[in-house]
Amino acid sequence: MKRILFCPKDATFTLKAQCPTCGSPTTTTQPPKYSVESKYDEYRRKAKEQQRKEAGLL
Numbered sequence: 001m002k003r004i005l006f007c008p009k010d011a012t013f014t015l016k017a018q019c020p021t022c023g024s025p026t027t028t029t030q031p032p033k034y035s036v037e038s039k040y041d042e043y044r045r046k047a048k049e050q051q052r053k054e055a056g057l058l
Contacts, residue, residue: 004029 005026006012007019019026038044052058 006029007026009024
């Protein structure tokens with residue numbers, strides 16, 4: 001079963017590993033699986049907080 005892939009450069013969806021319009025590599029559209037015991041939670045929270053500060057939301 002093929003999965004839908006996304007090209008972040010031109011925001012198009014495709015089934016191919018490379019974007020047919022711009023040729024850049026595509027990424028999966030599925031978010032990473034969530035785990036309560038994730039060892040990266042602390043880093044993810046810090047990154048989100050930093051992004052919010054840069055956007056002026058905090």
